[in-house]
Amino acid sequence: MADRIADIWGARTPHAKDTPWPVRVDLHLDTGLIESDVDRWVPSACVLCSNGCGCDIAVKDGRVVGVRGRAGDVVNHGRLGPKGLYGSWQWNGRDRLTRPLVRRGGELVESDWDTAMDLVVRRSKELLAETGPLSHGFYTSGQLFLEEYYTLGVIGKAGMGTPHMDGNTRLCTATAAAALKESFGSDGQPGSYTDIDSCDAMFLFGHNMAETQTVLWARVLDRLHGPDRPVVVAVDPRRTKVAEAAVESGGVHLAPLPGTNQALMNGLIRELIANGWVDHDWVATHALGYDELAATVQPYTPEHVAGICRVDPDDLRRAARIFGTSERVLSTVLQGFYQSHQATAASCQVNNLHLLRGLIGRPGCGILQMNGQPTAQNTRECGADGDLPGFRNWDNPEHIRELAELWNVDPLTIPHWAPPTHAMQIWRYAEQGSVKFLWISATNPAVSLPELPRIREILARDDLFVVVQDGFRTETAEYADVVLPAALWGEKQGTFTNVNRTVHLSDKAVDPPGEARSDLDIFLDYARRMDFRDLDGAPLIKWSDPEGAFVAWQECSRGRLCDYTGLSYAKLRGGSGIPWPCNEDHPDGCDRLYADGVFPTHPDVCEDYGHDLLTGGTTSPEQYKAQRPDGRAFLKAAEYAPPPEQPSEDHPFVVTTGRTAYHFHTRTKTGRSRQLRRAAPEPWVELSAADAAALGVTEGDLVRVESPRGHVEAPARVGRGRDGVVFIPFHYGYWDTDGDEHARAANELTLTEWDPVSKQPLFKLAAARVTKLADATGPAPAPTTTASAPHDRASVPATTGEDDVREDATPVDPPSPPPTPDRTPNVLPHAASKG
Amino acid sequence: MHLATYLGLLHTSLTTLADAFREVGRGHGEEPDVWHTCQVLAGRVDRQAEALAPVVERYGEHREEEPERLHAAELESTRSGPVGLLRDLQDLYTLASLADITWTVVGQAAQGLRDRELLDVVNACEQDTARQLTWLRTRMKQAAPQALIAAR
Numbered sequence: 001m002a003d004r005i006a007d008i009w010g011a012r013t014p015h016a017k018d019t020p021w022p023v024r025v026d027l028h029l030d031t032g033l034i035e036s037d038v039d040r041w042v043p044s045a046c047v048l049c050s051n052g053c054g055c056d057i058a059v060k061d062g063r064v065v066g067v068r069g070r071a072g073d074v075v076n077h078g079r080l081g082p083k084g085l086y087g088s089w090q091w092n093g094r095d096r097l098t099r100p101l102v103r104r105g106g107e108l109v110e111s112d113w114d115t116a117m118d119l120v121v122r123r124s125k126e127l128l129a130e131t132g133p134l135s136h137g138f139y140t141s142g143q144l145f146l147e148e149y150y151t152l153g154v155i156g157k158a159g160m161g162t163p164h165m166d167g168n169t170r171l172c173t174a175t176a177a178a179a180l181k182e183s184f185g186s187d188g189q190p191g192s193y194t195d196i197d198s199c200d201a202m203f204l205f206g207h208n209m210a211e212t213q214t215v216l217w218a219r220v221l222d223r224l225h226g227p228d229r230p231v232v233v234a235v236d237p238r239r240t241k242v243a244e245a246a247v248e249s250g251g252v253h254l255a256p257l258p259g260t261n262q263a264l265m266n267g268l269i270r271e272l273i274a275n276g277w278v279d280h281d282w283v284a285t286h287a288l289g290y291d292e293l294a295a296t297v298q299p300y301t302p303e304h305v306a307g308i309c310r311v312d313p314d315d316l317r318r319a320a321r322i323f324g325t326s327e328r329v330l331s332t333v334l335q336g337f338y339q340s341h342q343a344t345a346a347s348c349q350v351n352n353l354h355l356l357r358g359l360i361g362r363p364g365c366g367i368l369q370m371n372g373q374p375t376a377q378n379t380r381e382c383g384a385d386g387d388l389p390g391f392r393n394w395d396n397p398e399h400i401r402e403l404a405e406l407w408n409v410d411p412l413t414i415p416h417w418a419p420p421t422h423a424m425q426i427w428r429y430a431e432q433g434s435v436k437f438l439w440i441s442a443t444n445p446a447v448s449l450p451e452l453p454r455i456r457e458i459l460a461r462d463d464l465f466v467v468v469q470d471g472f473r474t475e476t477a478e479y480a481d482v483v484l485p486a487a488l489w490g491e492k493q494g495t496f497t498n499v500n501r502t503v504h505l506s507d508k509a510v511d512p513p514g515e516a517r518s519d520l521d522i523f524l525d526y527a528r529r530m531d532f533r534d535l536d537g538a539p540l541i542k543w544s545d546p547e548g549a550f551v552a553w554q555e556c557s558r559g560r561l562c563d564y565t566g567l568s569y570a571k572l573r574g575g576s577g578i579p580w581p582c583n584e585d586h587p588d589g590c591d592r593l594y595a596d597g598v599f600p601t602h603p604d605v606c607e608d609y610g611h612d613l614l615t616g617g618t619t620s621p622e623q624y625k626a627q628r629p630d631g632r633a634f635l636k637a638a639e640y641a642p643p644p645e646q647p648s649e650d651h652p653f654v655v656t657t658g659r660t661a662y663h664f665h666t667r668t669k670t671g672r673s674r675q676l677r678r679a680a681p682e683p684w685v686e687l688s689a690a691d692a693a694a695l696g697v698t699e700g701d702l703v704r705v706e707s708p709r710g711h712v713e714a715p716a717r718v719g720r721g722r723d724g725v726v727f728i729p730f731h732y733g734y735w736d737t738d739g740d741e742h743a744r745a746a747n748e749l750t751l752t753e754w755d756p757v758s759k760q761p762l763f764k765l766a767a768a769r770v771t772k773l774a775d776a777t778g779p780a781p782a783p784t785t786t787a788s789a790p791h792d793r794a795s796v797p798a799t800t801g802e803d804d805v806r807e808d809a810t811p812v813d814p815p816s817p818p819p820t821p822d823r824t825p826n827v828l829p830h831a832a833s834k835g
Numbered sequence: 836m837h838l839a840t841y842l843g844l845l846h847t848s849l850t851t852l853a854d855a856f857r858e859v860g861r862g863h864g865e866e867p868d869v870w871h872t873c874q875v876l877a878g879r880v881d882r883q884a885e886a887l888a889p890v891v892e893r894y895g896e897h898r899e900e901e902p903e904r905l906h907a908a909e910l911e912s913t914r915s916g917p918v919g920l921l922r923d924l925q926d927l928y929t930l931a932s933l934a935d936i937t938w939t940v941v942g943q944a945a946q947g948l949r950d951r952e953l954l955d956v957v958n959a960c961e962q963d964t965a966r967q968l969t970w971l972r973t974r975m976k977q978a979a980p981q982a983l984i985a986a987r
Contacts, residue, residue: 134985163980418977425977428866432917434985615872617969644871753867 004028004082005679005801008661008785009210009218013809014225018198018363020814021219025078027806028085029058029066038065043573045075045496045504047143047374047489048083048664050173051213052498054577055080057089057490057509064089064490064510072575072815075193075502078808081214082676083664085805089490091672097473097485098514108483113515113525116482120439121529123465123481127437128160133415137164137426137435140384141442142172142373145494145506147549148519149375150556151541152441153383155523158407159532159540163415164435167385168443170423171761172372175338177380177387178758179347179369181608182636183355184594185601185629186391187380188561191330191366192500192579192591194817196220198364201231201251201326203319205350206261206336207370210241211661211786213499217241224249231326233319235264236336237656238686238727239720240787252319255722256309258654258765259643262342265349266640267305268320270297272356277324282358286597288627289635293352296637308640323353328364335372335658340764341643344757345613348636355633361595361820368499373665375496381562382553386420386759389553390560391607394419395621398604406556408534419618422759423449424752431458439467441519442486446475447666447733450750450761451709452742469522472668475733486519487512488669493546494520495572501579501590503564505572520546558583561593561600561826576815581825592820594827601629602828613638616756631828643765644753647724651767653691655705655726657746658764661786663731671736675801682781683744685712686719686727687770689791699795700776707768710748715780716772718791726770727788730763838944839897845941846887846896848934853880855910855930859923862913866920869974876967880934883960890953917982921975928971935964 002010004026013022027035041056046067054073058066067088071078100116101108127135138156140149156165177187184190196202196219210217223230224245234246235254243253256264272278273294283290302313323329331354337346351367359365371377383389392399394416404411421429427449429435449455459466459479468480471488491512497503512518517525524541532540543549547569557564557580566582566589582589600606609624611617613636647654662679663670670676685703687695697703703716705726712728721727728746742748749766779796782788790796860873910930913923942957 131985134981417980418973421977424867429981429985433987434917434981612966612969614875615966615970616868616973617966617971618973619969641875644867751867753871756868756872 001803002805002807003801003803004085004805005675005799006785008082008214009221010079011807011809012222012225014222016226017223017228021077021197021222023071023077023810023812023814025069025071025808025810026080026085027066027068027808028804033060033065041068042507042509043070044490044506045498045577046080046084046088047496048087048670049081049213050371050373050376050499051075051215052374052502052504052577053080053084053215054504055084059509062510064092070575071810071812074576074815074817075498076215077814079215079218082662083670086675087664087670087673090674091669092490093513094672095473096471096513096516097483098516099485100515101480101483103481108480116484117525117529119482120467120526123437124530133160133162134164135435136160136162136437137430137439139423139426139438139440139443139445140167140379142167142169142371142376142379143442144375144519145496145546146375146378146382146553147494147546148523149378149382149384150389150553151520151523151549153389154407154541155527155532157383157388157414158409159527159530161413161415163418164421164426164429165384166421166423166426167379168423168445168448169373169376169379169385170759171448171763172335173338173376173380174386174760175343175347175755175758176333176369176371178344179351182344182348182610182613182634182757183351184599184633185606186561187387187607188391188593189368189500190360190593191368193219194591195330195364195366196223199230199328199330200364201233201322201329203233203323203329203331204242205235205331205333206338206340207332207334208236208240208242208658208787209332212334212372212659213370214661231322233322237722237725238787251322252315254311254315254319256311258656258725259341259646260309260640261337261340261346262349262638263300263305263308263640264311264316265346266297266300267302267316268323269293269349269352269356270300271302271317271320272324272353273297275320275324278356279358282597283356286358287355287633287635288629289637293635293637296639324357328362329354329359330364330366330368332368332370334370336764338760339762341762342638342641343755343760345638348613352635355635358597361592361597366592371499374498377497377499377501381497381557386422388420390556391562392560393607393609395609407540408536409540410535424754424759424761427455427458430461430464433463436463437465439469440476441469444474444476444666444668444733446479447745447747448730450747450763451752452745452747453710454752469519471516474666474668475735484522485514485516486522487516491516492518492520495550497580498577502577503567503572503580504577505569520549559826563826579818583825586821586825589818590821590825591818593824595820596823598631598824598827599633600827601631601633603629605828610634611757613757614641644762645751645765645767647767651707651769653724653726653768653770655707655728655749655766655768656764657728657730657750660729660731660783660788662783663729665731666733667731679799679801680781680783683712683714683729683732684717684780684782684788685714685770686717686721686782686788688721688723688725689718690723692716692718695770695772697772698776699790699792700779701772702774704771704773705749705768707749707766709751711743712746712748713743713773715776717780717782717788719788720791726768838941839895841937841941841944842887842891842894843896843898845934845937846884846891847898848930848937849880849884849887851909852930852934853877853884855927856880858910859913859927862923863920869920872970876970879963883963886956886960890956917978917986921978921982924971924975928968928975931964931967931971935961935968938964
């Protein structure tokens with residue numbers, strides 16, 4: 001048995017390049033149970049990070065009692081991470097919302113569905129009569145199922161006709177989508193996890209994969225322990241496990257000052273160009289914008305970049321050499337880029353590195369613009385966030401007509417005068433009182449949005465009617481006028497899609513507690529009560545169960561890049577997830593996209609006409625068509641501009657927020673798992689050794705961190721980050737604290753500011769000052785097994801759990817990867833080359 | 836030669852525009868994207884004015900006696916609220932449009948004078964001005980429905 005708290009990634013199963021990743025089946029059951037005690041195994045996939053590991057839910061006596069990785073699944077080959085093993089089911093039956101709550105005399109009191117839904121519908125109808133659909137906002141999640149997002153999307157966009165729909169995906173994955181749209185014309189992950197098995201070099205840009213996607217990191221470790229290991233380059237201000245692996249593999253750890261990513265990336269691109277590591281023939285055939293890119297990066301010499309980012313210029317040269325001279329490079333990108341300054345611009349430069357060398361669409365040459373959440377991809381596909389369903393372009397009248405025809409509504413009902421409203425703007429409208437109805441589903445903005453003092457004020461406004469739909473009584477639910485109890489994973493049916501486009505079906509294992517209902521049923525009930533109709537007077541929503549919603553969505557996806565028409569619930573019960581596009585011609589799905597260097601940039605096909613990376617100004621259809629992209633990718637360029645908030649004499653530190661391996665989001669599930677809670681029970685403040693010494697702070701001392709917006713008080717971990725940077729985990733809110741003090745959540749400090757293109761908030765850079773409040777009573781409650789490891793290892797007891805996981809490296813054959821098509825489905829080929 | 840008069844007009848237009856960007860950014864500080872983008876664009880307009888300096892050195896610069904006949908009025912103050920924001924962005928759009936067409940006019944003269952250096956400056960600055968107009972149009976298109984229909 002294994003202790004997967006102490007050993008996050010589990011036992012190694014090393015393998016050589018271009019050989020399949022071996023199987024290892026991870027199993028965790030409730031104390032005292034063995035496999036044969038389990039009544040039923042219900043197929044699903046884990047929803048506690050964006051990786052999408054296939055698993056089976058163990059059911060005994062109508063209760064979930066554990067989970068087992070699925071050996072035949074292409075994503076994880078049987079493995080699960082600590083969050084999946086310990087956090088995916090232990091919350092079951094604890095602290096759940098079981099009945100609707102309504103506010104009476106200022107207090108939330110238990111009620112019934114009819115009363116609660118009546119209140120919601122009455123307020124909805126009042127506001128529609130008074131002001132119209134612009135009074136309504138819907139703020140959803142990256143953790144619902146595809147069927148739920150699509151239904152919500154149709155309700156909002158075709159029933160009500162409000163553009164104010166977004167999800168917390170805006171906080172996690174908006175930049176991934178934006179960077180893919182800018183470079184390749186459409187959302188859709190070019191690469192695949194299988195690229196790890198074949199790469200010679202791996203670049204992780206602002207991506208602490210070891211903690212955010214532990215099973216994927218296990219896959220990397222198995223290559224790093226194999227005979228022909230890849231070289232790793234890590235860009236991260238902290239000394240993460242990824243950064244350690246980079247150094248050990250002979251690669252580079254670049255730790256730029258937060259907010260300077262774009263300068264660093266321009267420097268890397270300049271080195272590629274200056275050293276001739278560019279496939280000019282490929283670029284001439286398959287990309288546009290080379291001259292402007294080359295001119296833009298010209299000033300970014302290694303020395304100039306070193307001055308801005310405070311990195312060693314030779315490290316930058318070495319990193320560029322590795323990228324420029326390795327045969328196969330895989331790049332991954334996450335929040336260190338997405339939640340920082342010039343997010344979209346910097347993430348586009350990662351795409352540019354690959355385009356310059358033509359490293360795309362072949363084994364080992366992937367780009368993975370990662371997600372932070374398990375079902376973020378589905379919000380993006382289905383149009384429950386700031387996108388239209390099926391990757392359709394809001395500025396393309398033909399795409400609007402397609403949707404109107406599909407839904408049988410007037411095209412003018414579908415708001416398309418601008419992109420759908422981004423989350424930060426929806427909250428601003430609520431603050432100004434023009435959005436008066438806000439329906440929050442499966443997300444906890446009172447902890448996860450930036451500048452929480454402001455968010456609490458908005459939620460508390462008398463003129464804002466707040467509906468909260470969740471499985472738990474979250475910090476946000478406390479502000480609601482109506483709380484709707486929702487079923488969670490394992491208690492409902494639906495599909496979802498992970499980072500590399502792999503679709504899984506999650507079947508219902510047990511009944512939800514009390515009167516809780518699936519999110520889909522709640523949305524369907526609302527649509528019925530609102531009586532949304534199509535042009536023929538028939539009900540707008542023509543389905544009543546998950547499979548019906550899935551079939552409706554398939555029709556919406558037909559002929560688009562995210563084509564689901566070749567999938568079905570029956571097919572998804574075949575033992576492994578299947579990556580879209582999946583249609584009649586590609587019944588087994590597609591592992592990689594763009595093998596032929598043809599991209600969905602044709603004006604009739606593309607999801608977006610693009611933006612100016614500096615301001616977010618939108619390219620007009622005419623300007624876009626004049627470029628004649630016709631299947632070529634865009635090399636988008638941008639100069640570096642200083643971040644909006646920089647350290648000063650008053651606030652000399654940069655605070656950066658992020659995750660720890662043991663928790664997910666605001667811990668509504670992981671905080672209720674004994675093992676995970678013990679591993680990281682409370683928040684902490686991570687300082688570099690030199691900064692701690694200068695402040696007179698030692699391990700475990702209580703410190704106060706203050707930004708211009710708020711403060712946090714927590715014990716200090718004297719850690720191994722770069723000087724001048726303070727790290728605080730963002731998971732800790734107030735549901736498990738006593739009193740009304742707000743000094744725990746990292747977002748008390750963060751600023752209301754977002755990327756001009758993706759509109760993703762800047763969680764990674766707030767200026768702050770740090771003061772010591774009291775001496776330590778013990779070490780900080782930070783794990784020793786992660787990037788939060790102490791500077792002085794001997795001073796803190798190691799983080800451990802129990803030997804309660806079975807890891808079975810059975811000699812079964814790993815699943816075969818899905819095929820990579822020669823030509824990507826539903827992407828028009830290049831037009832004749834321009835003379 | 837009246838080019839000097841037009842260089843004067845251009846120079847004044849640019850300083851007026853840069854100040855207006857800063858003023859609107861300050862006045863709508865509660866819209867973070869407006870604040871930040873206005874500061875960035877003001878800095879870029881400053882750079883346009885700097886790029887004009889060597890040209891002015893060659894041709895001179897004549898400031899018109901009767902400013903109201905030639906120059907756009909400066910932005911004295913900003914308005915408040917969603918409709919105020921919209922209206923202020925429209926003022927910026929007007930000022931940026933004046934700068935844009937003035938660059939075009941000066942560019943025509945540069946063609947006639949076969950002045951390569953001035954043509955390069957005009958090309959770069961016209962692209963930069965187009966970027967300002969694009970952002971302003973984008974932001975107004977986003978804001979207009981909410982401001983005109985739902986705002987109190």
